[in-house]
Amino acid sequence: MDVLQAVILGIVQGIGEFLPISSSGHLVIAGELLDQATGTRTDSGEKLLMNVTLHAGTLLSILIVYQREILKLRLQPRVCLLLILASIPAAAVGFTLKDFFERVFETPLVAGVALFGTAGLLVVGQRLEKNVFGYEQLTLRQSLFIGLFQAFALIPGISRSGSTISGGLICGLKRDSAAAFSFLMAIPVIGGAALLELKDVVTGEAAVSQDFVAALLAGGVTAFVVGLFSLRWLIALIAKGRLHWFAYYCAAVGTATVIWQLAVAVSNETASL
Numbered sequence: 001m002d003v004l005q006a007v008i009l010g011i012v013q014g015i016g017e018f019l020p021i022s023s024s025g026h027l028v029i030a031g032e033l034l035d036q037a038t039g040t041r042t043d044s045g046e047k048l049l050m051n052v053t054l055h056a057g058t059l060l061s062i063l064i065v066y067q068r069e070i071l072k073l074r075l076q077p078r079v080c081l082l083l084i085l086a087s088i089p090a091a092a093v094g095f096t097l098k099d100f101f102e103r104v105f106e107t108p109l110v111a112g113v114a115l116f117g118t119a120g121l122l123v124v125g126q127r128l129e130k131n132v133f134g135y136e137q138l139t140l141r142q143s144l145f146i147g148l149f150q151a152f153a154l155i156p157g158i159s160r161s162g163s164t165i166s167g168g169l170i171c172g173l174k175r176d177s178a179a180a181f182s183f184l185m186a187i188p189v190i191g192g193a194a195l196l197e198l199k200d201v202v203t204g205e206a207a208v209s210q211d212f213v214a215a216l217l218a219g220g221v222t223a224f225v226v227g228l229f230s231l232r233w234l235i236a237l238i239a240k241g242r243l244h245w246f247a248y249y250c251a252a253v254g255t256a257t258v259i260w261q262l263a264v265a266v267s268n269e270t271a272s273l
Contacts, residue, residue: 006219014226020162057223112257114157125166
């Protein structure tokens, strides 16, 4: 993987991690397109380390945009409990079924189909929103409910931000609170996912060359900068009630991806005859 590929993936991660269009799904699709365009296969070790770096970049974006809310958590033990509870479903599924998800779901076809699920969640969340209270007033049951949406988003193509924000709106959260709670939830999840992949790197399951350092820096910095702008833009759009805009995009990309993958399957089948 060269610097240009890393920058492209950084842009995809920076946009997809925050806008409700699924960064994991877009990374799977973009990675496959890049491999086809270059006629190569990216080394699995490089993919792992790049994923860690990209997630670290977008995590830093959250820490900067929501620094005030994060600092306030020192005086909000109940909110901390809500965030911990909301993180349990995704953490449990991620730790126990990580390999299964990577093996079964990380294909462009699955990501394309799952994007239709994201489109549906965005429309439903927008239509059922109540816009009543802040995340400080969430009940333990509602927090767990939103956490289940986050666990569901482990499937590439299901947007983590889109599903959890929609879950928050359905529970009655105000738009800005739904966004804030979603991204505060993201801190342990994104950090945990990066640590899981970093473990594979440290234990030797993901060996990389020294020439890959420049690509890592380019990808991480790009993900951070693009993520910063994407997150601020999304917050503004949510405040205006325009979350459903992204449903059209997800449906369009999902359709294009499914058609592309079916065409590839037919082509491969024909070539084997």
